[in-house]
Amino acid sequence: MSQSLLIITGHSHGLGRAILDHYLENQSFQIVAISRTKLDIDSPNLQQISMDLSELDVLERQLSEVFPKGEFDQIILLNNAGWIGQIKPIGNLGPKEMRIQVNLNLLGPMYLTNAFIKRYKETDSEKIVCNISSGAASRAVEGWSGYCSTKAALAMFILVAAKENKSENFHFYSLAPGIVDTAMQGEIRESNETDFPEIEKFKAFKKEGKLVSPKEVAEKIAYLLNHTEKFKDVIQDVRKFEIN
Numbered sequence: 001m002s003q004s005l006l007i008i009t010g011h012s013h014g015l016g017r018a019i020l021d022h023y024l025e026n027q028s029f030q031i032v033a034i035s036r037t038k039l040d041i042d043s044p045n046l047q048q049i050s051m052d053l054s055e056l057d058v059l060e061r062q063l064s065e066v067f068p069k070g071e072f073d074q075i076i077l078l079n080n081a082g083w084i085g086q087i088k089p090i091g092n093l094g095p096k097e098m099r100i101q102v103n104l105n106l107l108g109p110m111y112l113t114n115a116f117i118k119r120y121k122e123t124d125s126e127k128i129v130c131n132i133s134s135g136a137a138s139r140a141v142e143g144w145s146g147y148c149s150t151k152a153a154l155a156m157f158i159l160v161a162a163k164e165n166k167s168e169n170f171h172f173y174s175l176a177p178g179i180v181d182t183a184m185q186g187e188i189r190e191s192n193e194t195d196f197p198e199i200e201k202f203k204a205f206k207k208e209g210k211l212v213s214p215k216e217v218a219e220k221i222a223y224l225l226n227h228t229e230k231f232k233d234v235i236q237d238v239r240k241f242e243i244n
């Protein structure tokens with residue numbers, strides 16, 4: 001049977017967990033999954049690496065473990081781990097939290113993408129780098145300065161990667177997942193109106209059932225990754241396409 005490879009970050013809960021569950025059902029995928037937490041899943045197809053991706057020295061030392069050798073039809077790097085950060089106006093941000101957020105949301109995916117391209121560039125496999133982005137990459141949100149700016153910077157990084165690697169078998173995406181019912185949305189609702197003026201809107205999303213389930217979003221992401229011929233642009237949004 002032909003083999004494919006998925007390398008995913010932030011698989012332990014939320015959207016990443018739903019993506020993991022989707023690909024675990026597909027026997028042809030070998031999966032390398034990185035979060036701080038390891039899940040109690042026993043599958044020959046899954047290798048879990050427990051790592052704090054904001055600790056860049058550790059990530060740098062372990063990069064070779066993340067990218068296995070082998071013959072694969074398709075190789076996907078899915079940079080999903082992310083943090084909303086301290087929800088506070090600029091002026092009240094902690095330097096340590098700013099550093100953690102930039103490391104996790106931006107530099108970690110940059111390190112991984114750089115190593116991925118170096119490692120697999122010359123292979124014949126179909127290669128995909130998909131960064132989970134956000135509508136906040138292109139919209140200034142009060143209280144979310146670190147989140148908006150790291151997501152915007154990562155989108156530009158991947159646009160450059162796409163321009164540098166124009167080839168039939170290389171695909172790069174910055175993919176907004178919509179508003180997903182995960183712990184991150186819970187964190188957003190726990191902030192306050194002084195720090196985050198849009199809080200009531202986000203509380204209403206939950207109350208009115210407007211959050212999308214991680215499973216539904218995971219299925220759309222897998223559809224995109226499986227139909228790269230239909231998705232030519234780097235910047236994508238799951239709200240703008242249907243599975244058909």
Ligand SMILES: NC(=O)c1ccc[n+]([C@@H]2O[C@H](COP(=O)([O-])OP(=O)(O)OC[C@H]3O[C@@H](n4cnc5c(N)ncnc54)[C@H](OP(=O)(O)O)[C@@H]3O)[C@@H](O)[C@H]2O)c1
Pocket residue numbers: 009010011012013014015016017034035036037038051052053054079080081082083084104132133134135176177178179180181182183184185
């Ligand atoms: N939820 C939404 O509405 C929404 C909207 C737009 C974009 N997004 C994006 O979607 C992605 C997934 O978000 P989510 O809502 O599923 O968030 P989540 O429920 O908070 O899950 C975050 C995942 O990232 C991992 N993670 C966090 N910090 C980490 C660290 N320092 N090192 C390694 N792994 C770490 C967590 O695992 P551990 O805690 O085990 O490390 C977890 O698996 C993020 O990039 C987020 O920005 C979400």
